[in-house]
Amino acid sequence: MDQIIDIATNGRHLSRDHGFLKVSEDNAEVGRTPLDQIAGVIVHAHGTTWSTSLLTELADRGVPVVLCASNHAPKSVLMPIDGHHAQGARMRAQWQAKTPLIKQAWKQVVTAKVTMQAAALDALGEADAPLRMMARKVTSGDTTNIEAQAARYYWPRMMGPDFRRDTGAGDENALLNYGYTVLRAATARAVVAAGLHPTIGLFHSNRSNAFALADDLMEPFRPLVDCAVRKIVAKRGAQIDTDxxxxxxxLIATDLPLGEGVTPVSVAVMKLATSLGQSFESGKLALALPAPLDRLTLAVLGA
Incomplete structure (x- = not known):
């Protein structure tokens, strides 16, 4: 099973040891994980050091190393230069993709996100009909900005009437930052593995955002984090601890409906990125987007 390795204790050293990522403190081993099981490494702690051989091994496996600020928002992501075996051709197709295809892709992503938000509210006993209506109104390129309209309806019902999404704030926002960082790492890995360039997004286009495409493709999965954070806050408060x-x-191991079966989130983002790369090459859009989870599963995420 894919694992996220979180380094939150100051002064730890990360190294490679016979196919394992080894964590040490004061020259004594405190833990190890098989490299082939790692989906991402997230570092929050000060004074963390690592060996070059470990970073090379992680790069060989397409594993991102995410460096975070004190608010748990990502500040840097280390990713491999090499990705898919046909990376050059796929990136050229991505760069040369026609605007109508890109706009239709973003429409489908936004529709999937709003539909997942509606399912999340329904699972929590909140009114979801307005979001389902909005999902049907998303236009090519989301020119009427349904995504923002949906967010204004969604957040007060998901996190409470006084909640404001602020990446620099603490409490629930810091928890959301952490959950999104996990999701972003998994999606960034999928984008590179699919032979796509992570900077060239469908919608996100900030010049300083090196992972715009990952931010685009993770959108339909964000409500899973939201549900988990709401449950965590209700049960344990907004403290960020090991549990x-x-x-x-x-969450990346959560099974999602996809096609005729179910697949873990970590695999679902891989399939979505791969389907986008294939769409760029063929010129015909066919995205592998997940369907919403059932009410019971959504309601207990984070428990």
Whole structure:
């Protein structure tokens, strides 16, 4: 099973040891994980050091190393230069993709996100009909900004009437930052593995955002984090501790309906990125987007 490795204790050293990521403190081993099971490494702590051989091994496996600020928002992501075996051709197709295809892709992503938000509210006993209506009104390129309209309806019902999404704030916002960082790492890995360039997004286009495409493709999965954070806050409060981080990191193993079966989130983002790359090459859009989870599963995420 894919695992997220979180380094939150100051002064730890990370190294490679016979196919494992080894964590040490004062030259004594405190933990190890098989490299082949790692989906991402997230570092929050000060004074963390690592060996070059470890970073090379992680790069060989397409594993991102995410460096975070004190508010748990990502500040840097280390990713491999090499990705898919046909990376050059796929990136050229991505760069040359026609505007109508890109706009239709963003429409489908936004529709999937709003539909997942509606399912999340329904699972929590909140009115979801307005969001389902908005999902049907998303236009090519989301020119009427349904995504923002949906957010204004969604957040007060998901997190409470006084909640404001602020990446620099603490409490629930810091928990959301952490959950999204886990999701972003998994999606960034999927984008590179699919031979796509992470900077060239469908919608996100900030010049300083090196992972715009990952931010685009993770949108339909964000409500899973939101549901988990709401449950965590209700049960344990908004403190970020080991149990909280583990609960959020486990989200990438959550099974989602996709096609005729189910697949873990970590695999679903891989399939979505791969389907986008294939769409760029063929010129015909066919995205592998997940369907919403059932009410019971959404309601207990983060428990």
């Amino acid at each position: 909280t981080k583990q609960a959020l990191a486990r």
